[in-house]
Every structure is written in structure tokens, then in C-alpha cells.
Amino acid sequence: xxxxxxxxxxxLPFSPLSATEADWEAxxxxxxxxxxxxxxxxxxxxxxxxxxxxLTFEKAWGARHRYRRDLAAFSTWLFTIxxxxxxxxxxxxxxxxxxxxxxxxAGTHDPEAEVLRRAENERLAALLAELPERERDLLSLKYGAxxxxxxxxxxxxxxxxxxxxxxxxxxxKLREQWTEERSIEN
Amino acid sequence: MDDKFLTQLREDPRPDFSQExxxxxxxxxxxxxxxxxxxxxxxxAAMLVVTGTVALFSFPSVQAMAQDFLDLFRVxxxxxxxxxxxxxxxxxxxxxxxxxxxxxxxxVKRPAEPVKVDNTxxxxxxxxxxxxxxxxxxxxxxxxxxxxxxxxxARFKADTEKLQAALETLGITDVSIPHHLNxxxxxxxxxxxxxxxxxxxxxxxxxxxARSPEITLPPGVDLSQIGEIGLRIVGMSPEESRQFARKIxxxxxxxxxxxxxxxxxxxxxxxxxxxxxxxxxxxxxRHSVLLWSENNLVYALMGKANNVDLIEMANSxx
Numbered sequence: 001x002x003x004x005x006x007x008x009x010x011x012l013p014f015s016p017l018s019a020t021e022a023d024w025e026a027x028x029x030x031x032x033x034x035x036x037x038x039x040x041x042x043x044x045x046x047x048x049x050x051x052x053x054x055l056t057f058e059k060a061w062g063a064r065h066r067y068r069r070d071l072a073a074f075s076t077w078l079f080t081i082x083x084x085x086x087x088x089x090x091x092x093x094x095x096x097x098x099x100x101x102x103x104x105x106a107g108t109h110d111p112e113a114e115v116l117r118r119a120e121n122e123r124l125a126a127l128l129a130e131l132p133e134r135e136r137d138l139l140s141l142k143y144g145a146x147x148x149x150x151x152x153x154x155x156x157x158x159x160x161x162x163x164x165x166x167x168x169x170x171x172x173k174l175r176e177q178w179t180e181e182r183s184i185e186n
Numbered sequence: 187m188d189d190k191f192l193t194q195l196r197e198d199p200r201p202d203f204s205q206e207x208x209x210x211x212x213x214x215x216x217x218x219x220x221x222x223x224x225x226x227x228x229x230x231a232a233m234l235v236v237t238g239t240v241a242l243f244s245f246p247s248v249q250a251m252a253q254d255f256l257d258l259f260r261v262x263x264x265x266x267x268x269x270x271x272x273x274x275x276x277x278x279x280x281x282x283x284x285x286x287x288x289x290x291x292x293x294v295k296r297p298a299e300p301v302k303v304d305n306t307x308x309x310x311x312x313x314x315x316x317x318x319x320x321x322x323x324x325x326x327x328x329x330x331x332x333x334x335x336x337x338x339x340a341r342f343k344a345d346t347e348k349l350q351a352a353l354e355t356l357g358i359t360d361v362s363i364p365h366h367l368n369x370x371x372x373x374x375x376x377x378x379x380x381x382x383x384x385x386x387x388x389x390x391x392x393x394x395x396a397r398s399p400e401i402t403l404p405p406g407v408d409l410s411q412i413g414e415i416g417l418r419i420v421g422m423s424p425e426e427s428r429q430f431a432r433k434i435x436x437x438x439x440x441x442x443x444x445x446x447x448x449x450x451x452x453x454x455x456x457x458x459x460x461x462x463x464x465x466x467x468x469x470x471x472r473h474s475v476l477l478w479s480e481n482n483l484v485y486a487l488m489g490k491a492n493n494v495d496l497i498e499m500a501n502s503x504x
Contacts, residue, residue: 036199143192
């Protein structure tokens with residue numbers, strides 16, 4: 001890096017020329033699992049989640065020059081794109097994607113445990129599918145992507161306290177249904 | 187509230203999927219940038235801050251050699267202008283990219299990577315400038331590194347058609363573009379620079395010292411007019427830009443645009459001259475740059491340090 005470039009890089013957030021080279025590979029590695037899981041929770045299907053994840057990153061990559069680190073964290077910017085991708089997806093498909101293969105990736109060699117895990121995942125996915133759009137969106141950001149309430153507020157434009165209230169209510173309801181179904185099974 | 191059950195759907199993306207997607211994304215990202223653009227980003231940016239964006243396109247005539255040049259830009263003073271974040275976003279959204287507009291006609295001598303040297307005497311010989319050292323450093327500094335960046339230069343041709351098109355995309359149609367300068371040539375000379383890096387557990391400060399960059403202009407350029415166009419591009423109203431352009435000595439003032447929401451700037455007294463201190467609004471310590479000119483040399487002291495320390499460091503240079 002030239003000496004002059006170093007000066008510019010320090011002035012970086014100030015210069016209109018410095019739409020700036022972020023470490024895109026590091027950002028990709030960091031954000032991919034979050035975006036992917038956001039979609040898994042949002043659409044309930046791993047294959048569709050992969051497609052929508054690809055679409056999100058392709059859009060983000062195509063518009064990298066617009067990303068301004070002085071205005072928003074990269075993840076906030078990326079999740080804004082991801083939510084738009086999800087909205088487009090639901091607008092196009094007009095119906096919920098079937099809850100298939102929600103636990104496609106076996107995490108254990110114990111067949112019995114695996115069957116149980118799959119059943120639980122399918123049950124949870126079914127509960128999520130019943131949620132209204134807004135609640136499912138927030139839960140996907142919280143539990144799929146692992147965002148904090150503050151980060152969710154930045155992405156959605158809702159207030160942090162509003163998000164806390166909605167999530168609290170929704171989780172309470174889900175918890176009830178989850179326990180209820182379990183006790184019926186038992 | 188127990189919400190653990192809600193996390194159980196999480197899983198890692200398939201490695202194959204992750205790899206394939208990255209390969210798709212990385213192809214355009216790894217396309218080598220035009221070396222001209224890469225190396226000339228600093229020069230182009232300097233040009234922007236010197237004369238406003240437009241000056242780059244509109245310098246006169248093709249007989250580009252020394253005796254024909256009556257005008258010369260050398261940095262003697264720094265000044266900052268506040269730019270609205272909306273305007274900066276607009277420049278980016280509209281891909282207002284100087285690199286693309288200018289590079290095609292550029293004739294560039296590229297610099298090598300900076301060379302690490304053992305002491306300031308060697309740096310002084312290589313850079314052919316008197317090299318100053320701070321006698322006051324942040325307490326935790328344990329490592330000092332000295333590098334010398336060789337000089338480089340470029341010449342390029344102005345393209346007023348592209349300038350006009352770019353202005354139109356910004357909705358600026360009321361400025362007078364000096365079309366007679368189309369195809370004229372501008373030379374930029376960036377002299378060698380000495381970079382000193384000071385690192386400690388917490389501190390990270392760099393000092394850069396060099397002779398002033400020089401931009402050689404053909405005769406008859408109305409820098410004030412060109413500067414005014416540049417100021418319009420960064421969002422000033424016609425009246426503001428006219429007034430501001432009149433106040434600036436465009437032959438010796440390096441103008442630095444600072445987004446209003448991202449940074450603060452002020453003039454400071456440093457080493458018996460007036461310097462420009464720009465600090466980010468966020469971060470502890472803040473990122474700051476202190477710029478000043480002294481004895482025909484320009485200095486930049488920058489790093490994660492508080493402003494008082496930076497100024498004291500600058501004042502301790504010997």
C-alpha cells in the first residue's frame with residue numbers, strides 16, 4: 001500500500017472515493033451460517049434456504065459498492081437484503097413451502113436419536129409455520145440468525161422494546177404448544 | 187423464559203454449498219483491478235480533494251511539457267468541507283467513479299512496494315528529504331518500523347464529455363464546463379515518502395512525511411471555476427460553491443471532503459502553522475488524521491490515538 005493510500009485509508013470513512021475494500025471473504029464466512037439459518041427458520045426447507053441464501057449473497061455482492069460501513073454494520077445491510085429476498089419469495093410462491101427435509105443433515109450416528117431429533121425438528125418447524133409473518137420473521141432473526149434484539153431493531157426498524165414484547169409473547173405461546181404436544185405424545 | 191428448544195433447527199450450511207457459492211461470488215471479486223486504477227486511487231483521490239472532482243477532467247492542452255506549464259499545484263494548506271451523507275450515498279449509487287472515468291488515458295509509472303529500512307538516515311537518503319522523528323510517543327509503543335515509498339507519477343487526458351455525463355447523472359446542468367480543455371493533459375507527481383509506524387499494545391500511529399505532491403497544469407486553467415464544479419459535485423448549492431471557490435487558493439490548498447455524519451474536523455495549531463485535524467465520530471480511541479504542511483513538506487500523523495496525543499507527537503518532531 002502506498003503512503004498516500006495509507007492516508008486515504010485513514011480518512012476512509014470520510015472520502016467519497018473510498019467505498020472501500022472490506023475483507024469480503026471473512027464477512028462471507030461470518031455471515032453465511034447466519035443468513036442460511038435465517039432462511040431455514042423463515043421458509044422451513046433447507047434446499048429453499050440455500051437458494052435464498054445464494055440469492056441474498058449474489059445481490060449483496062452485486063451491490064457492494066453501495067455498502068457504507070459508516071452507516072450500518074455489514075450484517076444489518078445483508079439482513080435487509082435477505083428480508084427483501086424472503087418477501088419476494090413469499091410473494092412469488094403464494095404458499096408456504098412444505099416442511100420437508102428440515103433436518104436433512106444428520107448430526108449423529110445413533111439412528112434412534114436421529115429419528116427423535118428429526119421428529120422434534122419437524123414439530124418445531126410446523127409450529128413456526130403457523131406463526132404470522134411478522135412473528136416468524138422476528139423469530140428467524142433471533143433464533144435462526146442469532147441476532148440480538150438491538151440488531152433486529154436496526155434491521156426491521158421496530159423498536160427494541162417492541163421486539164422484546166413480541167418475542168416474549170410469541171415464545172411463550174410456542175413454549176406452551178411445545179410442552180403441550182410433548183405431554184400428549186408421552 | 188426457557189427458549190432453548192427454539193435453537194435446535196440451526197445447522198451449519200453444507201460445506202459444498204458454502205464452497206460453491208463462494209467460488210461463484212469470488213470470481214468477479216478476484217478479477218484483477220486495472221493496476222492503473224489501483225495505484226492511482228490515491229492520486230485520483232488527492233485530485234478530488236484538491237480541485238474538486240471535476241478538475242481531473244478538465245485540464246488543458248496537450249503540449250504537456252514543462253515550459254508550457256504555467257500552473258502548478260503544491261500542497262501548502264489543508265482545508266475540509268462537510269459533505270452530506272445523502273450526497274455521498276448518491277455519488278456511490280450513481281457509480282460516480284473517477285477511476286473508471288479517468289484511467290483509460292492514463293500513462294502511469296507504478297510504485298514498488300515500500301521498502302523497510304533500518305534507520306532514518308537511510309530513509310532520508312532514499313526519500314531525499316530531511317526526516318523528522320517524534321521525541322514523544324505513546325507510553326506503550328515498543329515497536330518502530332521505518333519504510334520508504336518510492337515516488338510515482340502519471341499523466342492523463344481530460345475528458346469533458348464524461349464529466350458532463352457524470353454531472354447530468356447528478357442533476358447538475360447549470361455549470362459551465364470548459365470543453366476547450368477536452369483531451370488536454372495533466373501530470374501528477376507523487377514524490378517519495380517516509381512512513382514510520384509506531385506500535386504498542388494499544389497504540390497504533392503512523393507518521394508520513396514527503397514533499398508535496400505536484401499536479402502540473404497547462405496554462406489558462408481557471409482552477410476556481412473547476413473547483414466550483416467540484417464543490418457542486420459534493421453537494422454545495424450554486425451560491426455556496428461560488429463563494430467558497432473564491433475564498434480558496436486552489437493552487438495550494440488540499441481540500442478534504444468529510445461526511446457530516448461520520449467525522450468532525452477543525453483547524454489546529456501545530457508546529458507554528460495551521461493544520462487540519464479530522465476525527466471519526468465513533469470509536470475509542472477515535473481514528474484521527476492530523477495533516478499539515480511545513481517547509482514545502484507535507485505531514486500526516488494518523489492513528490488510533492486521542493487528539494491531544496497526536497498534536498503533542500507532532501510538536502515533538504525533531
